[in-house]
Amino acid sequence: MALPGAQELGRFLADRIEQRFRDVIDPDVGVTIHVEQSLHAAAPVAVYFGHGVHAPPQGGLLPHGEVIIKQNADIAIGQPIIGANTAGGLYPGQSRFAFSRSEMLTPAVHPDLPAGTIFFLGRYPVDSSARDAGGLPLLIALPQTPEARAQAIQVETLATPTQGGIDARFEILGIRPQTGRVSLGIVDVTLDRRPCRLHQQPPKGPHLAVLGLAIPENFGGRRMARYWVERSHGGRLLSSAMLAPRDSIVVQGRDARRYDRRELRYSRAGGEFRAESIGFDNRRRSVLMLEEGEFGYIALPREQTAISFGPDQSARGYGSFDWLGEAVRVQFGSGVVERLDNLYDHNPVGFIAAVPGGVAVQSAGDIWILGERKAQAAGTCTIPANGPFVLGPLVVELRGAMP
Known part of the structure; x- marks a missing residue:
C-alpha cells in the first residue's frame, strides 16, 4: 500500500535535518529518509536511527543483494521486509543491516525470526575482535529481552555453498526447554544477485x-x-x-x-x-x-x-x-x-x-x-x-x- 505524500515528507524531513546538523553530516553521504506505512505497527509513528538502519531511496530502486531467511539449507521462507512490501536490503552503499521479528526493534522484520533479538549483519562498531571472515560481513545476535537472553541465541558461520551465488551462510542456534540447543533457521547472504556482479573467484565458463x-x-x-x-x-x-x-x-x-x-x-x-x-x-x-x-x-x-x-x-x-x-x-x-x-x-x-x-x-x-x-x-x-x-x-x- 503506497503512503500518499511519502516522498515529499521524506524530502522535507531530510532537508530539515541537513539544515539543523550540517556541521556533522558528511556532504558526500547526506541524509536519506524512507517513509513507509506499516500494516501491523504497535505505535502510531516509529522512527529508527542507528547502526544497521538503512533508508532505501524512494522511487522503486530495487536492492542489488538480498538476505534470505531459511527453515533449513533447502527451504527458503522469505526475507526481511520494511513496511508493507519494501525489501530490507541490500542496497547500493549499504554497509550494515539490522533486522528482527518486531518493528519495535528494527524497521526490517521477518515473522519467523526468534523474538526479542536484533540480528546485525556487518561489522558492529564496538566489536574490536580480530575475527577475519575473508572480508565478508558477519552476522551477530543481539538479545534485547530477558526471554531472548534465556534462549542463549547464537550465530555460527557455515561453509558457503559452491552453487547459487551465495556469499555467506549463517545458522541461528538457541536453547529450547526439554530439547536443548537446536537450529532456529539459516540466513543466506548474497551481496549482489545480478549476473553482472564482480566475482571474487573465477566463475565457470568464459x-x-x-x-x-x-x-x-x-x-x-x-x-x-x-x-x-x-x-x-x-x-x-x-x-x-x-x-x-x-x-x-x-x-x-x-x-x-x-x-x-x-x-x-x-x-x-x-x-x-x-x-x-x-x-x-x-x-x-x-x-x-x-x-x-x-x-x-x-x-x-x-x-x-x-x-x-x-x-x-x-x-x-x-x-x-x-x-x-x-x-x-x-x-x-x-x-x-x-x-x-x-x-x-x-x-x-x-x-x-x-x-x-x-x-x-x-x-x-x-x-x-x-x-x-x-x-x-x-x-x-x-x-x-x-x-x-x-x-x-x-x-x-x-x-x-x-x-
Whole structure:
C-alpha cells in the first residue's frame, strides 16, 4: 500500500535535518529518509536511527543483494521486509543491516525470526575482535529481552555453498526447554544477485579478468585531481559496501601509493602496480595496471548485451557495472569527491558476448584495444583470449574462452 505524500515528507524531513546538523553530516553521504506505512505497527509513528538502519531511496530502486531467511539449507521462507512490501536490503552503499521479528526493534522484520533479538549483519562498531571472515560481513545476535537472553541465541558461520551465488551462510542456534540447543533457521547472504556482479573467484565458463582501470582525466570539463581504489580481502575491488576494506590505491598523476588501513600508513608498493597516462584518441586517461593478480572477475553473457557504468535502477539485467562506484572515488580540482558510477550515464559503452575463441565486441564509443602508448577504438570485432582491452573504465582480459 503506497503512503500518499511519502516522498515529499521524506524530502522535507531530510532537508530539515541537513539544515539543523550540517556541521556533522558528511556532504558526500547526506541524509536519506524512507517513509513507509506499516500494516501491523504497535505505535502510531516509529522512527529508527542507528547502526544497521538503512533508508532505501524512494522511487522503486530495487536492492542489488538480498538476505534470505531459511527453515533449513533447502527451504527458503522469505526475507526481511520494511513496511508493507519494501525489501530490507541490500542496497547500493549499504554497509550494515539490522533486522528482527518486531518493528519495535528494527524497521526490517521477518515473522519467523526468534523474538526479542536484533540480528546485525556487518561489522558492529564496538566489536574490536580480530575475527577475519575473508572480508565478508558477519552476522551477530543481539538479545534485547530477558526471554531472548534465556534462549542463549547464537550465530555460527557455515561453509558457503559452491552453487547459487551465495556469499555467506549463517545458522541461528538457541536453547529450547526439554530439547536443548537446536537450529532456529539459516540466513543466506548474497551481496549482489545480478549476473553482472564482480566475482571474487573465477566463475565457470568464459569470463573477464579485471586487470586494471582506465579513468578519464577529464569529466565534462572537470579535471580529475586524483582517484583512489578501495580493495577488500585478497586485493579484490570493494564491489559492495558490506565488504571490509583492506587497503586503498591512491593515484595522482604517475604517482600511485598504497594506504594500508590496518597499519594506517602509505607505502609505494614496488612491483605490485603501476600508473601511467595513455591517449584515447584526443582524450587521455590514467591507467592503473596490476603487475600481478586481478581485481576480480566478471562472467560473460552468451548473447550480445549492452554494458553501462551508470547507477542501476533495475537490479534485474546483466549490463550495469555500477558496483565499480563502491570501489572507485574521483576527486576534482575543486575538492569535490564523487563515486565513479555517478560520473557515467545510462547509455551503453558498447555490447559484448562470449563467442568461440574470444569475446565479440561492438563499441558504442568506449571499447578500446590497449596498446603500449595509446589505445585504438575497437569498433566491431572479436578479441581473442589473453588480449587486454578497455571496457569503459575497466581494463579486462578474456579467460576461459569457449572452444
